[in-house]
Amino acid sequence: MRLVIFGGTTEGRVLAEKAVALKIPVIVSVSTEYGAELLKENAFLTVHQGNLTEEEMEQLLLSWQAELCMDATHPYAELVTKNARKACEKLALPYVRILRKEEATDAGEDRVSVKSVEEAVSFLQETEGRIFIATGSKELEKYTKLRNFKERCTARILPSEEAIAKAVSLGFSGKHLIAMQGPFSEELNEAMLKSAGSRYFVTKSSGKEGGFAEKCRAARAAGATLIVVERPEAECPEKKEGQNAEKQTMTLQEACQLLESVAFKASDGTVPETDREVYLIGMGPGRASLLSVETRQVLESCEVLIGSGRMLQEAHQVLAEDKPCFISVRKEEIAAYLKEHSSIKRAAVLYSGDVGFSSGAKGMEELLAGSFRVSRIPGISSPVYFLSLLGLSLEEAALVSCHGREQELIPMLLEGKKVCALLGGRSQLSGLCEKLVFYGLSDVGITAGERLSYPEERIRRGRPEDFIGKETDSLTIALLERTESGTDRRSLPGLPDDSFSRAKVPMTKEEIRVLSLAKLNLKRDSIVYDIGSGSGSVGIEAALFATEGKVYAIEKKEEAYALTGENARKHRASNLLQIRGEAPEALQELPAPTHVFIGGSSGRLTEIVEAVLQKNDRARIVINAITLETLEILLKLKRENPRCRNMELLQVQVTRVKELSIYHLTESENPVWIAAFGGEK
Numbered sequence: 001m002r003l004v005i006f007g008g009t010t011e012g013r014v015l016a017e018k019a020v021a022l023k024i025p026v027i028v029s030v031s032t033e034y035g036a037e038l039l040k041e042n043a044f045l046t047v048h049q050g051n052l053t054e055e056e057m058e059q060l061l062l063s064w065q066a067e068l069c070m071d072a073t074h075p076y077a078e079l080v081t082k083n084a085r086k087a088c089e090k091l092a093l094p095y096v097r098i099l100r101k102e103e104a105t106d107a108g109e110d111r112v113s114v115k116s117v118e119e120a121v122s123f124l125q126e127t128e129g130r131i132f133i134a135t136g137s138k139e140l141e142k143y144t145k146l147r148n149f150k151e152r153c154t155a156r157i158l159p160s161e162e163a164i165a166k167a168v169s170l171g172f173s174g175k176h177l178i179a180m181q182g183p184f185s186e187e188l189n190e191a192m193l194k195s196a197g198s199r200y201f202v203t204k205s206s207g208k209e210g211g212f213a214e215k216c217r218a219a220r221a222a223g224a225t226l227i228v229v230e231r232p233e234a235e236c237p238e239k240k241e242g243q244n245a246e247k248q249t250m251t252l253q254e255a256c257q258l259l260e261s262v263a264f265k266a267s268d269g270t271v272p273e274t275d276r277e278v279y280l281i282g283m284g285p286g287r288a289s290l291l292s293v294e295t296r297q298v299l300e301s302c303e304v305l306i307g308s309g310r311m312l313q314e315a316h317q318v319l320a321e322d323k324p325c326f327i328s329v330r331k332e333e334i335a336a337y338l339k340e341h342s343s344i345k346r347a348a349v350l351y352s353g354d355v356g357f358s359s360g361a362k363g364m365e366e367l368l369a370g371s372f373r374v375s376r377i378p379g380i381s382s383p384v385y386f387l388s389l390l391g392l393s394l395e396e397a398a399l400v401s402c403h404g405r406e407q408e409l410i411p412m413l414l415e416g417k418k419v420c421a422l423l424g425g426r427s428q429l430s431g432l433c434e435k436l437v438f439y440g441l442s443d444v445g446i447t448a449g450e451r452l453s454y455p456e457e458r459i460r461r462g463r464p465e466d467f468i469g470k471e472t473d474s475l476t477i478a479l480l481e482r483t484e485s486g487t488d489r490r491s492l493p494g495l496p497d498d499s500f501s502r503a504k505v506p507m508t509k510e511e512i513r514v515l516s517l518a519k520l521n522l523k524r525d526s527i528v529y530d531i532g533s534g535s536g537s538v539g540i541e542a543a544l545f546a547t548e549g550k551v552y553a554i555e556k557k558e559e560a561y562a563l564t565g566e567n568a569r570k571h572r573a574s575n576l577l578q579i580r581g582e583a584p585e586a587l588q589e590l591p592a593p594t595h596v597f598i599g600g601s602s603g604r605l606t607e608i609v610e611a612v613l614q615k616n617d618r619a620r621i622v623i624n625a626i627t628l629e630t631l632e633i634l635l636k637l638k639r640e641n642p643r644c645r646n647m648e649l650l651q652v653q654v655t656r657v658k659e660l661s662i663y664h665l666t667e668s669e670n671p672v673w674i675a676a677f678g679g680e681k
Helices: 010-021 033-037 054-063 078-091 117-125 137-143 161-170 186-195 212-222 252-264 293-301 309-316 331-340 364-368 382-389 410-414 428-438 510-520 537-545 558-570 605-615 628-640
Strands: 003-006 026-030 045-049 068-071 095-098 111-114 130-134 153-157 177-179 198-204 225-229 277-282 304-307 325-327 346-351 373-377 397-401 418-424 445-450 458-462 475-481 527-531 550-555 576-580 595-598 620-625 648-652 655-660 663-668 672-677
Touching: 003 010, 003 054, 010 026, 010 045, 010 252, 026 054, 033 045, 033 161, 054 078, 068 078, 078 095, 095 252, 111 117, 117 137, 117 198, 117 225, 130 137, 137 153, 137 161, 153 161, 161 177, 186 198, 186 212, 198 212, 212 225, 277 293, 277 364, 293 346, 293 373, 304 309, 304 331, 309 325, 309 346, 331 364, 364 373, 382 397, 382 418, 382 475, 418 428, 428 445, 428 475, 510 537, 510 595, 510 620, 510 648, 510 672, 527 537, 537 550, 537 558, 537 576, 537 595, 550 558, 558 576, 595 605, 605 620, 605 628, 620 628, 628 648, 628 672
Parallel strands: 003 026, 003 068, 026 045, 068 095, 111 225, 130 153, 130 198, 153 177, 198 225, 277 346, 277 373, 304 325, 304 346, 397 418, 527 550, 527 595, 550 576, 595 620
Antiparallel strands: 418 475, 445 458, 445 475, 620 672, 648 672, 655 663
16 A cells, blocks of 8 residues: 655654554655654655645645545644645545544633634734744734734744744744744743743644643743634534544544554454564653653554553653553453454553562463563662662662552561562551551651652651551552661571460470471461461461461460460561361361461361361371370371371470489470371471
8 A cells, every 4th residue: 555644743743653664655745844854764755845736736646656645734734634635536535634632621711712813813903912922934924913013922933944034034033933843841831921921822722742731731820811723623523523424534543543454454354463562561650751761652652551540641641642541450351452452553551660570560471472462661660769769779678569468577577677568558557557566566667658759759757656547648668677686587496485475275395396397398488277276386486487478376265365366476476367266167268278287176187187188188287196096086097088198107205304403304295296298298
């Protein structure tokens, strides 16, 4: 296919770049030398510069052997659009007009709407005060009818030699002439208005591409009345609704999709999947200025943006045009959407922070594999930004995400680490601080960062008590630091027996506890049942080792249940959760275990083992027995239950030496049988 674009606008340049990327031969016709300079000719792109009559347009279309004409000229270029449409009608050539979306503003009562520049001049003729003109160099001659226009008017035009020469010849010069390329920010517009002392600001409804919203806000901030030359009716998208004729008007997005469908249309009418691209983009902590140049370029090139509402809003702050969006954060839903919409060739899925740290991007590639080429575009992660504010480097703190999941931070603090935690929910920091106080960690220093990178960014410091009962922003990062030196963690099990409160409750003694834990072969992320927890000694030692896992201490007796809680608090075993009840019934609602220690079974050992193996038939189980009746049950399990065949049985008897006057006597503990089976040794 061969394409002709009548351009000179942002839309024209985007379509030209799209055509080149799709290897579609295209000639772009622009009226000014400046417009031609913005386009780079290559093997697929030819630029024609100069105004064309209807007949000259017809000749250009014929000589190029055009198969499609796209009119992407300015919304106010009525004559060019009229001539292009007529030329295409004569040649029976498909014609598409690119309509620029009008932008809603809140200019309010300070906005005066007129149908033409002539009407604007008539209105200004009856006023006093200086005028700032931003309607283009072609309209400047009409303003010369104003009384004392050389002193009243300041004109802003494109920086082309042709435009400047024309403005100067009409009498606009010196400080009353500004030659600059837009669009312009609100701040720059406001500064220009104030510098010129403007009471009136005349502009066209140029849409987002022309920075219309920024002009409106600047006029209000500078105290200037905004005079808007409204678009011709034919250029208003809402006027085109309901047409039954063949569609001749499109948005820029629709036009890009049309080019794709023409260039890549397969036998089944879809874009070949091997040519489809999905970018997983890290949007950083929030501020648009922190996005990389690559991220901005990729966002501009994609046909559709996908992500949460907040991410999409941030993306549109840096784009020259609104893009079609799909609001979703669910991987399966996103993958299904992309596969259903086969015309989409380039899509961006947006994530907060960086796609490499605690990101929803994890697993997305697997879902899209085979159907799309997937690329990751990294962003600045919130922890990196936060720690840099505090003068810390990334390796100085353990990074933890608590977004949508529970994480134990206390074990890391007890190992002497600084912890940088991403928190989710307004009360999560308060709840964490309550836990710190409960486990005797009131000395921890808290630095909380809220709304990072946004104008309302806030950094607060204090102790846990300072944050209890206080709400924070739902997107908060906290740095936790202990002021005490050293660590509370032991590298090996074997807490002294006298470090546990016991009363009259049975307790697994130190040496038996060490052997039992060794036979359990715990991992850092183990899910452990301590059934019949008693004083809690085994469960607490397990919790202090399995810092990334959970220990469920099941106990039916009130006194023993209370002692387990007391000892857990004393030893700061924050990942030990107590369950009041009797096994196996108390196990029903618990997650499947990876490791189980049974210290007491109340005569229901076989039922308990069966219940555990139903939850996870590969669980590692260790049982302590002190009676021959319990040993008999263990032997029966080993003989009759195939899943217990690998049971290892050993008897342990501990004898201590006791001083009595000048003598040393031996004192023996009762022998204990340790059974271990299942899982891994």
